Amino acid sequence: MLGLLARRLAFTVPMLVVVSFCVFSLIVLVPGDPAVALAGENPDPEQIAAVRERLGLDDPFLVQFWHWFSGVLQGDLGQSLFSSQSVAAAVFSRLPATLSLALLSLAVALVLGVAVGVLAAMRPGTWIDRVATFAASLGVAVPYFWVGMILVLLFAINLTIFPAVGYVPLTENPLQWFLHLFLPATALGLAPAAVIARQTRAGMTGVLREDYVRTATAKGLPPARVVGQHALKNAAVPVVTAFGLEASRLIGGTVVIEQLFALPGLGNLAYTSVFARDFPMVQGVLLVVAALVLLINLLVDLSYGYFNPRIRQS
Amino acid sequence: MTTTAPAATPPPAAPPSSAPAPGPDRPGFWRRFRDNRPAFVALVVLAVLVLASLAAPLIAPYAPEAIDVPRRLSLSTPDHWLGTDSLGRDTFTRLLYAGRVSLMAAALAVAIATAVGVPLGLLAGYVGGKVDWLLGRAGDVLMTFPAIILAIAIIAATGPGLQNAMVALGIVYAPRLFRVTRAATLQVRAETYVEASISIGTPAWKIIARRVLPNVASPVLVQVSVMLAAALLAEAALSLLGLGVVPPTASWGVMLGSGFKEIRSTPLLVFWPGVAIAVATLSFNLIGDGLRDALGRRIRKAAP
Numbered sequence: 001m002l003g004l005l006a007r008r009l010a011f012t013v014p015m016l017v018v019v020s021f022c023v024f025s026l027i028v029l030v031p032g033d034p035a036v037a038l039a040g041e042n043p044d045p046e047q048i049a050a051v052r053e054r055l056g057l058d059d060p061f062l063v064q065f066w067h068w069f070s071g072v073l074q075g076d077l078g079q080s081l082f083s084s085q086s087v088a089a090a091v092f093s094r095l096p097a098t099l100s101l102a103l104l105s106l107a108v109a110l111v112l113g114v115a116v117g118v119l120a121a122m123r124p125g126t127w128i129d130r131v132a133t134f135a136a137s138l139g140v141a142v143p144y145f146w147v148g149m150i151l152v153l154l155f156a157i158n159l160t161i162f163p164a165v166g167y168v169p170l171t172e173n174p175l176q177w178f179l180h181l182f183l184p185a186t187a188l189g190l191a192p193a194a195v196i197a198r199q200t201r202a203g204m205t206g207v208l209r210e211d212y213v214r215t216a217t218a219k220g221l222p223p224a225r226v227v228g229q230h231a232l233k234n235a236a237v238p239v240v241t242a243f244g245l246e247a248s249r250l251i252g253g254t255v256v257i258e259q260l261f262a263l264p265g266l267g268n269l270a271y272t273s274v275f276a277r278d279f280p281m282v283q284g285v286l287l288v289v290a291a292l293v294l295l296i297n298l299l300v301d302l303s304y305g306y307f308n309p310r311i312r313q314s
Numbered sequence: 315m316t317t318t319a320p321a322a323t324p325p326p327a328a329p330p331s332s333a334p335a336p337g338p339d340r341p342g343f344w345r346r347f348r349d350n351r352p353a354f355v356a357l358v359v360l361a362v363l364v365l366a367s368l369a370a371p372l373i374a375p376y377a378p379e380a381i382d383v384p385r386r387l388s389l390s391t392p393d394h395w396l397g398t399d400s401l402g403r404d405t406f407t408r409l410l411y412a413g414r415v416s417l418m419a420a421a422l423a424v425a426i427a428t429a430v431g432v433p434l435g436l437l438a439g440y441v442g443g444k445v446d447w448l449l450g451r452a453g454d455v456l457m458t459f460p461a462i463i464l465a466i467a468i469i470a471a472t473g474p475g476l477q478n479a480m481v482a483l484g485i486v487y488a489p490r491l492f493r494v495t496r497a498a499t500l501q502v503r504a505e506t507y508v509e510a511s512i513s514i515g516t517p518a519w520k521i522i523a524r525r526v527l528p529n530v531a532s533p534v535l536v537q538v539s540v541m542l543a544a545a546l547l548a549e550a551a552l553s554l555l556g557l558g559v560v561p562p563t564a565s566w567g568v569m570l571g572s573g574f575k576e577i578r579s580t581p582l583l584v585f586w587p588g589v590a591i592a593v594a595t596l597s598f599n600l601i602g603d604g605l606r607d608a609l610g611r612r613i614r615k616a617a618p
Binding site for chain 1: 451454455456458459460461462463464466467468469470471472473474543547550551554555556557570574577578581584588591592595596599600
């Protein structure tokens, strides 16, 4: 397992460096003189000079990158162009809301997806299977932000069970934290749940036909244990792969959902920074998000080693 | 074929004159696609959507920007079948016009992704070596960013607008098509008939055009269909945030965004564009599934 970890890290660390370079290089795409474009509406020469100075735009490109990157290595993501806030502090203060939303959505996706997939696989061809398959097709196609709007309409406006907007930190009030995140997490989790349900069903129908499953059933093991202890672990690899891909997409979705539900997360920070053209802030968010995705991929790869011991050696 | 005693002779090396034309022993591609009912229905639905959008100026009862303030936020009425928005603009009319924008935008993004991803995939798969390694790693890096967030970052640099948004999406999706094309190319590259072509000195571009491209087309087509669904959703999300299509031009995403502001008084305003997006996305996905099934079984039954 340690060997696997070392191999994966040997891939992830250089990736992080290249990803940082790409994030930094985005400034090349700014049309015209970045200092003029980024200095705000009708900038005067002093503002332009200040931006130029702040971003070090007079240095050669690689020197600029090195200035920025050596800061990143020490946890310094630079300064906001328009406020006195440091990018790292802003990003860090927004992280809890986004992580809460993402983790809760992934929990919804995993629990719902695996449950529906297993249920369908245990009764293939029955109405349960057909309803599950249809629901999964629908779940993949229906836009998550639309689901969010409909959920707000049903459960926040008509029934007033859940709050429509806002965020309460977990440390402040766990119940309110959960209530505020329930609708956004459900909206964001349904589509990945559908994908995971498909993968689980496909994997499980194969595994449930294996001899060792029949043996386990024949020796009198209750179905729950046959599925839970024997079948699920062997059907897990494609499910985990889907989970990793969906996790990346889900993190992208937080941007829109945070906007709809007024959650003070990273996506919201990216959104406001884009409109303010606060470029260092956008770069900071992008870098942190990419690092998050790389971390998820690393965990997914490592989990293969747990689910399928043969991978540990190869 | 007139051979009656095949047992004694080894199977002939398929002289071109007597080889059966490919296909007759299996139902044609179109038959197989048509027999897949969900996919066929999806194709019909999508065709209706596209035609209705294209014919918007002919079908639509109003002009898309026509304002009817006295009847703003109305529900379904004989005058306004699907109601009106906060400025009294006809929802049905705007849905049709928005369809043009949304579908075109998705097509544009996928076209860009195809134009970038497929040639590079062919190159990487055919040439291999360092080129393959380098392009592959570049794709890995791009795939590290969630599509929407990378698109937003690109828009942060270039400024909002439909074209910028779609170019951004095209770049984000290109690695997916690159991977599919590269994998299919590698497979064809290993075939004996390609080896043979190389050894008799056929130029590479000819081999790629005549031998590789036809084999790569199927998986690419499937991927394109699924990607259109994803691009449609992404365009809607970006426009909803105000980073894609800029009002007063309507896209389904713009309509969702402005409708959400009125959700307490007129929930129908978010209902219809959502349905339109969902129907179009579902259709693209089902067509993709149908294409996969119809194109997938390439090996004919006669083959060992």
